[in-house]
Amino acid sequence: MNKPENHILVIFGASGDLTYRKLIPAVYDLHKQNLLPEKFAVLGASRTKLTDEKFRDKMKDGIKKYSNFKNDDGKMIDDFLNLLSYISVDTENPENFNSLKSYLTKLDGELGTNGNVIYYLSTPPSLYGVIPTLLGKNGLSNSSNGNWKRLIAEKPFGYDLASAIELNKKLSKYFKEDQIYRIDHYLGKETVQNILVTRFTNGIFEPLWNRNYVHHVEITSVENIGIENRGGYYESSGALRDMVQNHLLQLTGLISMEPPSSFDSNSIRNEIVKVFQSLKPFNEKDILKNAIRGQYGSATIKGEKVPGYRDEKGVEPNSRTETFVALKFYIDNWRWGGVPFYIRTGKRLPTRVTEVVIHFKPTPHFLFAQQDEMNSCNQLVLRIQPDEGVLLKVGMKVPGQGFNIQNVNLDFHYADLSDTYLPTAYERLLHDCMLGDSTLYQRADAVEAAWKFVDPILNAWKNDHKIPIYGYPAGTWGPEHADDLIEEKDLKWRYPCKNLANDGIYCEL
Numbered sequence: 001m002n003k004p005e006n007h008i009l010v011i012f013g014a015s016g017d018l019t020y021r022k023l024i025p026a027v028y029d030l031h032k033q034n035l036l037p038e039k040f041a042v043l044g045a046s047r048t049k050l051t052d053e054k055f056r057d058k059m060k061d062g063i064k065k066y067s068n069f070k071n072d073d074g075k076m077i078d079d080f081l082n083l084l085s086y087i088s089v090d091t092e093n094p095e096n097f098n099s100l101k102s103y104l105t106k107l108d109g110e111l112g113t114n115g116n117v118i119y120y121l122s123t124p125p126s127l128y129g130v131i132p133t134l135l136g137k138n139g140l141s142n143s144s145n146g147n148w149k150r151l152i153a154e155k156p157f158g159y160d161l162a163s164a165i166e167l168n169k170k171l172s173k174y175f176k177e178d179q180i181y182r183i184d185h186y187l188g189k190e191t192v193q194n195i196l197v198t199r200f201t202n203g204i205f206e207p208l209w210n211r212n213y214v215h216h217v218e219i220t221s222v223e224n225i226g227i228e229n230r231g232g233y234y235e236s237s238g239a240l241r242d243m244v245q246n247h248l249l250q251l252t253g254l255i256s257m258e259p260p261s262s263f264d265s266n267s268i269r270n271e272i273v274k275v276f277q278s279l280k281p282f283n284e285k286d287i288l289k290n291a292i293r294g295q296y297g298s299a300t301i302k303g304e305k306v307p308g309y310r311d312e313k314g315v316e317p318n319s320r321t322e323t324f325v326a327l328k329f330y331i332d333n334w335r336w337g338g339v340p341f342y343i344r345t346g347k348r349l350p351t352r353v354t355e356v357v358i359h360f361k362p363t364p365h366f367l368f369a370q371q372d373e374m375n376s377c378n379q380l381v382l383r384i385q386p387d388e389g390v391l392l393k394v395g396m397k398v399p400g401q402g403f404n405i406q407n408v409n410l411d412f413h414y415a416d417l418s419d420t421y422l423p424t425a426y427e428r429l430l431h432d433c434m435l436g437d438s439t440l441y442q443r444a445d446a447v448e449a450a451w452k453f454v455d456p457i458l459n460a461w462k463n464d465h466k467i468p469i470y471g472y473p474a475g476t477w478g479p480e481h482a483d484d485l486i487e488e489k490d491l492k493w494r495y496p497c498k499n500l501a502n503d504g505i506y507c508e509l
């Protein structure tokens with residue numbers, strides 16, 4: 001495995017939750033696997049005033065809770081913590097960026113990191129334009145004299161199409177496109193990358209992967225948790241912005257893209273963009289018929305009363321923010337013309353599961369009496385989480401008299417590879433950025449094309465109060481109106497379980 005060049009990682013928003021739960025534990029995991037450069041440091045930067053010691057203590061706690069190596073003894077973690085320091089930076093006081101510059105110059109001189117820096121924006125999104133501008137104005141953004149500066153921007157990247165275009169413009173003033181890494185952590189998941197491998201290393205799938213053999217595609221990414229303490233953020237976001245515009249469309253892109261000409265960053269990202277640009281735009285009629293939104297109400301789940309969305313902290317009592325979305329849409333191109341894509345996401349559903357299911361068309365003729373149309377179709381389930389794996393449903397003869405058919409599972413579970421280390425999404429993505437590989441990051445045109453697709457729905461939901469938002473009790477599979485999206489006889493959403501192969505038999509949620 002390549003080692004990245006020496007550099008400093010500056011995390012803006014270092015006192016926040018993402019740094020604590022995901023970023024520093026991921027950097028520690030890289031450290032443990034000897035994947036960090038020889039000369040390396042993390043500089044936490046936030047408005048909060050913190051000493052290095054306080055920052056390190058908090059990060060130690062995060063590592064002990066969330067790292068893949070959380071059981072390491074304190075001494076080992078302490079050694080790593082020496083790489084961390086902290087500086088208080090307030091964007092309201094632009095002169096703070098002078099102090100940041102001096103600090104970075106000093107650190108760089110002491111360590112010999114050759115002026116290479118990664119800036120990670122993990123702040124409230126309102127600062128995504130402000131910080132890069134202040135970096136630029138202070139001469140901290142230029143890659144020059146053989147050194148490099150890279151910028152990672154967390155999601156949400158923009159609030160709608162107009163703000164995403166605006167943000168791209170702001171960033172491009174001081175950073176070139178090849179310096180900007182827009183993160184969608186779903187692309188960092190092993191099983192999401194495995195979609196590409198499944199498709200492009202197995203000759204048996206490609207001939208079937210099109211409108212001639214695929215009946216429909218179903219993508220589910222649901223959670224059993226509510227919005228936790230993120231009421232403020234979620235009220236201004238909702239499920240369409242939070243999950244569909246990014247994660248679910250990225251999955252759609254990987255499932256439906258053409259084979260790239262080679263496995264380099266631009267070839268892959270070119271193909272993903274083409275998919276987004278081919279998404280059939282929603283007109284008013286489609287929005288009413290093919291875009292269903294819902295919001296969870298209170299319920300008792302496993303004996304425990306859970307609050308409804310409107311009772312959560314930071315949420316308006318008459319909020320119309322959606323916590324559930326189901327869409328039916330089409331990709332207008334030669335491969336997928338006429339094949340419906342059904343996608344679904346929601347909070348407070350029965351379980352946490354993300355999967356992509358390719359439903360193949362039924363056989364053209366039924367030889368066996370018990371073969372019913374949709375239930376005998378082959379399905380390929382690419383399970384992203386949990387119980388990561390791949391499952392193919394095939395019809396088999398039930399032993400005994402006659403020809404009774406049953407759908408059985410051919411399944412592979414990552415967990416069976418017990419000695420294989422599964423890196424976290426942030427670990428993978430941080431390391432890629434350190435290596436200068438942007439394949440698994442989003443390009444400006446892709447982000448904008450994704451917003452262009454969801455914008456009409458966002459606008460209609462915001463402006464047309466006649467469009468219903470359906471309630472659903474927490475702990476259920478969302479509003480039943482989502483079922484109406486799938487109109488065909490015998491066709492319904494899958495109700496996946498925690499265990500990939502147990503659906504339809506015994507379901508552990």
Ligand code: BG6
Pocket residue numbers: 155223242243354
């Ligand atoms: C984030 C969303 O991007 O993804 C969250 O903001 C959501 O609302 C999370 O819970 C889901 O990620 P994962 O990796 O747990 O599926």
